[in-house]
Amino acid sequence: MSRVAKIEQQPAVATGTTLVVMVGLGVAFLLFMAFLNVVKSGNLLNDSNLLYAALIFYCGAGTLYLAFGITGLPSYIRFASLATWAGLIANTGAVARRWYEAGHPPFASIYEMLLMFVWTLAVLTLIAEKKYGVKIIGTVTMPVAIVGVILMQLLRTEVRPLVPALQSTWLHVHVTLAMLAYAACALSFALAMMFLIQDKMKTETFLAATSLFTVATYVGILTRFEKWGGLSVVGWNPEDKAEIFIAKGVRLYVVIPDLGWLMVLVLAAVAAPLFLYLIWSKTHNQSLLTMANRAVFLSILLQVLALAFFALRARDGHYASLDAEGLFPTALAASPFILSGLIGTIFVSLLYLLLLWRRNDLERMLPSADELDRITYKTIAIAFPLLTLMIAAGAYWANRTWGSYWSWDPKETWAAITWLVYAGYLHMRITRGWRGRRAAYFAIGGFAVVMFTFFGVTYLLPGLHAYA
Amino acid sequence: MGAHVQSVPRKLWQTLGAIKTGVILLILVVLLSAAGTVILQRPATEADEMQRAYSPQVLHLLDALKLSDVFHAWWFVLLLSLVSLSIISASIQRFPNAWRFFSRPYKSPDEAFRKGLPGHALIPIKDEETALSVAERVLQKEGFGPERIVRQNNFSLFGERNRFSEMAVYIVHASLLLIFLGGIVDALWGWRGFIMLTRGQESSQVTPQNASPRTLPFAVRCDGAGQENYADGSPKRWWSDLSVVKDGQVILRKQIVVNDPLVYHGVRFYQASYGNTGKLDSLALTATPREGQNPQEFKIGPNETHTLDADTTVRLAEFIPDFVVQDGHVYARSTELQNPAAHLVVESKKVAQSVDVWVGSGLQEDAASPYIFRGKDVQMAYFTGLEVSHEPGQWAVWAGVVLMGLGLALVFYFVHKRVWAVPVRDAHGQLKLWIGGTANKNKDAFEHQFRNVVEQIESELKVSSPAVAHAPVAALAGK
Numbered sequence: 001m002s003r004v005a006k007i008e009q010q011p012a013v014a015t016g017t018t019l020v021v022m023v024g025l026g027v028a029f030l031l032f033m034a035f036l037n038v039v040k041s042g043n044l045l046n047d048s049n050l051l052y053a054a055l056i057f058y059c060g061a062g063t064l065y066l067a068f069g070i071t072g073l074p075s076y077i078r079f080a081s082l083a084t085w086a087g088l089i090a091n092t093g094a095v096a097r098r099w100y101e102a103g104h105p106p107f108a109s110i111y112e113m114l115l116m117f118v119w120t121l122a123v124l125t126l127i128a129e130k131k132y133g134v135k136i137i138g139t140v141t142m143p144v145a146i147v148g149v150i151l152m153q154l155l156r157t158e159v160r161p162l163v164p165a166l167q168s169t170w171l172h173v174h175v176t177l178a179m180l181a182y183a184a185c186a187l188s189f190a191l192a193m194m195f196l197i198q199d200k201m202k203t204e205t206f207l208a209a210t211s212l213f214t215v216a217t218y219v220g221i222l223t224r225f226e227k228w229g230g231l232s233v234v235g236w237n238p239e240d241k242a243e244i245f246i247a248k249g250v251r252l253y254v255v256i257p258d259l260g261w262l263m264v265l266v267l268a269a270v271a272a273p274l275f276l277y278l279i280w281s282k283t284h285n286q287s288l289l290t291m292a293n294r295a296v297f298l299s300i301l302l303q304v305l306a307l308a309f310f311a312l313r314a315r316d317g318h319y320a321s322l323d324a325e326g327l328f329p330t331a332l333a334a335s336p337f338i339l340s341g342l343i344g345t346i347f348v349s350l351l352y353l354l355l356l357w358r359r360n361d362l363e364r365m366l367p368s369a370d371e372l373d374r375i376t377y378k379t380i381a382i383a384f385p386l387l388t389l390m391i392a393a394g395a396y397w398a399n400r401t402w403g404s405y406w407s408w409d410p411k412e413t414w415a416a417i418t419w420l421v422y423a424g425y426l427h428m429r430i431t432r433g434w435r436g437r438r439a440a441y442f443a444i445g446g447f448a449v450v451m452f453t454f455f456g457v458t459y460l461l462p463g464l465h466a467y468a
Numbered sequence: 469m470g471a472h473v474q475s476v477p478r479k480l481w482q483t484l485g486a487i488k489t490g491v492i493l494l495i496l497v498v499l500l501s502a503a504g505t506v507i508l509q510r511p512a513t514e515a516d517e518m519q520r521a522y523s524p525q526v527l528h529l530l531d532a533l534k535l536s537d538v539f540h541a542w543w544f545v546l547l548l549s550l551v552s553l554s555i556i557s558a559s560i561q562r563f564p565n566a567w568r569f570f571s572r573p574y575k576s577p578d579e580a581f582r583k584g585l586p587g588h589a590l591i592p593i594k595d596e597e598t599a600l601s602v603a604e605r606v607l608q609k610e611g612f613g614p615e616r617i618v619r620q621n622n623f624s625l626f627g628e629r630n631r632f633s634e635m636a637v638y639i640v641h642a643s644l645l646l647i648f649l650g651g652i653v654d655a656l657w658g659w660r661g662f663i664m665l666t667r668g669q670e671s672s673q674v675t676p677q678n679a680s681p682r683t684l685p686f687a688v689r690c691d692g693a694g695q696e697n698y699a700d701g702s703p704k705r706w707w708s709d710l711s712v713v714k715d716g717q718v719i720l721r722k723q724i725v726v727n728d729p730l731v732y733h734g735v736r737f738y739q740a741s742y743g744n745t746g747k748l749d750s751l752a753l754t755a756t757p758r759e760g761q762n763p764q765e766f767k768i769g770p771n772e773t774h775t776l777d778a779d780t781t782v783r784l785a786e787f788i789p790d791f792v793v794q795d796g797h798v799y800a801r802s803t804e805l806q807n808p809a810a811h812l813v814v815e816s817k818k819v820a821q822s823v824d825v826w827v828g829s830g831l832q833e834d835a836a837s838p839y840i841f842r843g844k845d846v847q848m849a850y851f852t853g854l855e856v857s858h859e860p861g862q863w864a865v866w867a868g869v870v871l872m873g874l875g876l877a878l879v880f881y882f883v884h885k886r887v888w889a890v891p892v893r894d895a896h897g898q899l900k901l902w903i904g905g906t907a908n909k910n911k912d913a914f915e916h917q918f919r920n921v922v923e924q925i926e927s928e929l930k931v932s933s934p935a936v937a938h939a940p941v942a943a944l945a946g947k
Contacts, residue, residue, distance in 0.1 A: 374912060385876040392869040400727050403660065403738040403857040405865060406651070408539040409512075410505035417498050424494060431487055457505070 027060040027083070048153075050094035051115075055149040057087030058122070062146055065138035069354055069362065077135050081126065084138065087145075088122045095119055107175035111152055116175070118148040120183040128187060132375055136365055139354070140190040143347050150343070151336060170397035177390035182450055184383035185422075189447035191376040192440040198369035199436060203356055204277065207292060210352040211274035214299070214345040218267040221338055222260070226322070230255035231263060233314055235321065236334035243334055246323055254319040254328045259310065266306045269299040270345070293356055300349045307342040314338075337455075373435055376443055384422050391415050414453040421446045484550075485557030493551050500547065504538030511537065545655070552648045559641045570634050575626040576617045577888050577904060587915060588904035589922045591929065596891040599901045599929060600625060603889040606924045610917070612887050625889035634908065636878030643875055646868030653861030663737070663854045665690035666745055670713060674856045686714040688730075688737060691721075693852035695742050706742045708852040734858055741853030746803025748787040751810055752845040753827070755782070758838055765844065779817040780838055786811035789848065791828060798826070805848050812841060884908040887921065901925070 031053060064080035067073075095115060098106045106112035125141045128134045196206075224232045232253040235244035244252040276292035279285075314335060318327035332339055355362065366372065394415070399405040406412060425442040428434040434442070483489055507530060508521055518527060518536065527536070534541035574581075582588065593599040600616070603625055607614040612627030661674035661682060670689035674682045691709040698704045705725060712720040712732045722730045730737040748770050755776055756763040768774050773783045790802040791809040798809060809828030814837050816823075823836045827843050887905040894900055903922055907914035 371912075378910075381880045385873070385880060388872060388876060392873070395869070396866075397727075399859075399862065400729065401738070403729065403736055403740075403855045404859070405862060408501075408504065408509075413501045413505045417502060420494055420498055424491065427487070427490075 023060045023063050023079070023083075027056055030056045050090050050097060051149060051152065054087045054090035054094060054118075055146065057083050057090060058118075058142055058145050058149065061087060061138060062142035065136070065142055066354070069136055069139045069358060069365075071361070077129075080138055081129060084122055084126060084142070088119070088126070091115075091119050091122060105172045105176075107172055113175060113179065114148050114152050116179045117183065118145045118152075120179050121145050121148070121186065124183050124187050132367075134191070134194070134367060134372075134375070136194070136362065137187070137190055140193070140351070141186070144186065147340060147343050147347070151340060170393055170400065174390060174393040174397055177386050177393055181383050181386035181390050182454060184379050184386060185447050185450045188376050188379040188383060188443045191372055191379060192443035192447075194366050195369055195372040195376060195440045196437070197355065197359070197362060198366050198372055199440070201437075203359060204280070204289060206352055206355055207273060207289075207296070208277050210348050211270065211277065211296070213348055214270040214303075215267065215274055217341045217345045218263060218270055221341055222263055222267060224253075224338075225260040225263070226255045228257070229259075229261040229264075230257045231259035232256075232322070233330050233338065234334040235328040236331040238316075238329055238331065244328060252321055252323055252328060254321045254330050256313050256317075256319055256330070259313060262306055262309055266299070266302045269295070269302045270349075273299065296349055296352060296356075300346060300353070303342070303346045303349065307346065310338065310342060340455075369436070373439065376440065377429060380422060380425060380443060380446075384419075384426060387415075387419050387422060391419060411453065411457050414449070414457050418446070418449050418453050421449050481557055482561070484554050485561040487558070490551075490554045490558060493547065493554055496547055497551060500538055500544060503535065504544075507535055507538070509537055509539070511540075548648065548651075552645060555641050555645060559638055563638065566634060566638070570631065573626070573628065573631065573886070575615075575888075576619050576624050577890060582890065582892070582902055582904060585904045585906060587906060587918055588902060590892075590894070591901045591903065591922070591926050593891065593899055593901045593929060596623065596899070599891060599925075600889065602928045603901065603903065603925050606921055606928065607887060607889070609924075610921055612885070614887070614889075622891065624891070626886070627888075628884070628886045630882040630884050633878050633882040633884045636875050636882070639875030640872055640879060643868045643871035646871060647865050650861035650864030650866075650868060653864060654859045658857070658859045658861060660855070660857045662740070663688065663856055664851050665693075665708075665854065666747075666849045666851050667692055667749060684735065686712055686719070686732070688854070689713050689718075690852055693742060693850055695850075706739050706852075708739055708742075708854070710737060710854075734860060736857050736859075738855040738857070739852070740855035743851055743853070744803060744805070745849045745851050746789060747849045748784075748789075749847040749849040751784060751787065751843065751847070753810075753812075754842045754844055755839040756842070758840060776814075776839060781815050782839070782841075783813045783815070784810060785813045785824075788828075789846075793831075805846060808843070808846055810843065814839065880909075883910050883914065885914055885917075887918070889925075901929075 061080050061083035064076045064083060068076035068080060095106055098112065098115065102112075106115055121141050122145060125138050125145075128137045221231075226232050232255045235252040235254045236242075237244050246252045272295040273292040276288050276295060280288040280292065311332065314330055315332050316329065318329050320326075321328050367375070391412075394412070395405040398407065398412075421442075425434075425439065425446060428442065429439055508518055510518070513521075522530065530536040534543065538544055577585070591599070600623055604614050604616075607625065607627040612629055614625045614627035617624045617626050659674075659676055659679075659682065661676040663671055663674055665671060665688070667690055670687045672684040672687040674684060676682060689711045691711055693708040694706070695703055696705040696707075707723055707725045709723050710721070710730050711718045712730075720730070720732055724730045724737060724739050726739045729739070750767050750769045752765065752767050754763045754765050757777075764776070766774050766776075768782070768784045770784055770787060773781050775781050788798060788800045788809045788811075790800060790804055790806040791798050792801045792807070793799075798811075801807075807829065809826060809831060812825040812827060814823045814825055816838055818838070819836070825837050825841060827841045885905065885907045888903070890902045890904075892900055892902045903925065905914065905918040905921070
């Protein structure tokens with residue numbers, strides 16, 4: 001309890017200015033260090049440096065948004081949006097630089113699309129903040145942007161020439177629309193979450209939802225558990241910057257010893273709050289809930305530990321494989337899913353703690369439930385036509401390239417499923433008058449499908465969309 | 469209930485149009501197409517790969533249920549047809565009401581409507597005529613185009629904007645049906661296939677994926693094909709020069725590249741692949757006479773004969789792109805151009821017998837030949853792979869897409885707003901102007917506009933008749 005209490009008191013002790021100065025100094029220090037490194041190499045304005053600057057600013061902005069969420073001091077939000085602006089400028093520079101270098105708009109690989117996604121997200125955050133007054137939105141979007149930029153560092157970055165199929169204006173139209181639509185869906189997800197807070201959904205329910213998400217992620221990671229406590233990850237060839245294949249479509253897995261046991265331990269830690277919640281829901285013994293909240297806090301420490309160990313061991317090093325003789329290298333870039341899962345769960349658990357400790361302040365700062373419900377609907381009313389046009393542009397492009405406007409390839413099918421889910425949302429809302437909770441659940445589910453279409457299909461299902 | 473007997477087809481029709489049916493059908497479409505992306509699919513995945521991925525029993529089950537080719541299974545087509553029918557039924561069942569609403573707008577609100585409308589205001593007025601003309605002016609300025617409604621010797625006002633957006637949802641539904649129609653037409657009458665051509669070759673035979681070849685009423689000829697590379701060696705561009713030939717005449721010529729097909733009579737030819745056939749197109753050689761210093765250069769194709777001088781001819785009998793010598797024989801190792809060898813047959817009137825000459829690195833010249841041959845350049849024959857498709861339904865699809873874009877824009881971004889102004893007497897017999905307004909979406913923005921309209925009318929009335937006491941705008945909790 002003492003530990004929890006200490007963390008809880010910290011923001012109260014630090015005044016508004018202290019944190020702003022601290023974050024400002026941190027940003028300045030990191031920029032200065034990066035500058036020193038760059039001066040040595042001589043190439044100042046390449047896109048990875050600009051992206052690094054954007055990352056630093058976004059981190060600063062994320063911290064300040066979070067601080068605003070905790071304390072509600074308006075000075076934080078001013079500096080947070082200032083940092084977002086600075087990050088956005090650096091991000092724009094990176095996009096422009098990349099565009100200039102490649103000679104085509106940066107939509108050709110998942111790296112370039114993430115670059116655009118993060119950019120769109122930052123723009124939409126600023127719009128939501130300035131135009132609609134949803135100030136807290138940066139608490140959710142900035143961490144997503146940060147994860148995006150970190151993932152980009154892991155992916156292959158060199159400008160690769162466009163293969164003939166990608167040399168089309170329609171590709172740019174298609175991808176621009178996709179990024180806009182997906183960013184709008186992300187925004188509607190964040191708004192729906194805020195609606196649930198304003199709609200007086202019980203904090204315990206959020207505990208159950210976040211714990212379930214965390215447990216599901218760790219169970220997913222543990223499908224890679226190997227005999228004797230190892231964790232198998234995909235092998236990575238550092239020269240080609242590509243995954244190692246043993247046959248067409250069959251990846252080579254290497255086993256990092258002992259990491260599996262650590263993941264099992266963390267799974268137990270993140271399952272504890274869920275378990276306590278389940279007992280609480282039967283017995284209604286309040287002390288169980290207090291224990292569950294404490295367990296969440298403890299589990300975050302263990303999750304950070306898991307992330308640190310995973311990052312250290314998977315970053316480089318050679319490991320044995322069950323499929324082939326000898327030792328093979330791996331890299332963080334080979335396991336984007338595990339990595340984003342580990343980061344994502346920490347982030348989700350932190351958001352829960354934010355809600356647990358500062359719910360009253362959050363409710364005071366957020367727009368009313370009615371308004372959030374309306375803005376969510378408006379965002380989807382923007383996202384849906386964009387999704388439609390995105391699919392149409394993609395179909396037109398496919399027709400010019402492969403001679404068929406629709407070939408039921410997984411990405412196409414999942415785009416259609418996404419479209420159907422949002423069409424369902426609109427029908428239920430317009431003809432059945434669905435408002436509030438049910439509409440919010442729909443918006444949340446819709447975004448889960450979007451995420452699967454964007455990442456899941458690329459990495460898990462085979463198909464024509466191999467480049468993205 | 470009991471008295472009202474419905475025929476079975478009618479009941480079926482109504483069930484089909486119910487929103488519940490629609491939702492269940494859509495959920496089924498979502499689940500089954502998701503299954504189609506997770507389970508390996510037949511035409512795209514090769515048979516042996518399927519066998520490797522699934523055990524024989526599972527594979528048998530998947531094949532029996534058509535789950536290994538979801539998107540062409542009869543039940544999937546049936547499901548999509550049911551979805552179409554459901555949309556048609558729902559649209560037809562709801563259309564009369566919507567049309568009535570659209571074609572006969574509700575212009576003079578009765579008392580019950582006036583009481584029930586959430587967004588309304590009451591402004592005290594002195595006389596009807598001044599109030600109505602002020603309201604008319606304000607509504608005109610706000611773009612509602614007000615008209616005077618006469619009923620039982622009193623006047624009222626009705627103004628509206630964007631009435632057409634009430635019907636826009638039918639445009640969206642119609643566009644979806646148009647897209648489905650295009651898909652069905654293509655599924656029934658469309659086809660896809662493949663043609664492989666080398667330079668100068670001509671063909672009218674298209675090989676479909678799993679059917680017998682199809683003969684086109686015209687032929688395509690490849691006049692040339694090639695590949696351009698980036699500096700790093702990855703391909704930048706593939707191109708083919710194609711001619712459409714009918715009855716021996718060239719009708720159309722076009723250079724196609726990836727993303728830019730040739731279209732003739734609804735048949736489209738796409739650049740799909742490009743590669744080495746392993747065969748020779750032409751070989752450039754120099755021939756130097758054994759006595760004399762005048763080397764001559766010439767080009768020769770497979771089985772072509774070239775005249776070297778009055779007495780001597782040379783024929784290219786064989787070409788091997790990648791040769792290897794084993795036990796005194798020449799063998800082809802691969803079809804790649806790596807270590808070429810050419811087998812020439814030299815015939816001379818001076819010599820009775822023809823002489824075999826092999827040209828290639830490390831091969832011995834035949835001393836009997838009157839000429840010494842050197843290879844200069846090799847042009848391999850490349851094939852261009854053309855994807856051929858005929859999709860007569862695609863125009864319905866594109867028309868549907870355009871219509872849907874239009875419909876969605878109307879549905880989401882055009883708001884049907886209605887405003888009424890009616891002079892009424894309240895319970896105390898005082899004359900008041902009742903103003904009411906409603907919008908079919910984006911209601912918070914409309915509420916703002918409506919309040920603005922009411923305030924404008926109020927302030928203008930005050931200017932024109934300062935005696936009227938100020939009354940607050942009432943009941944504006946419109947949702």
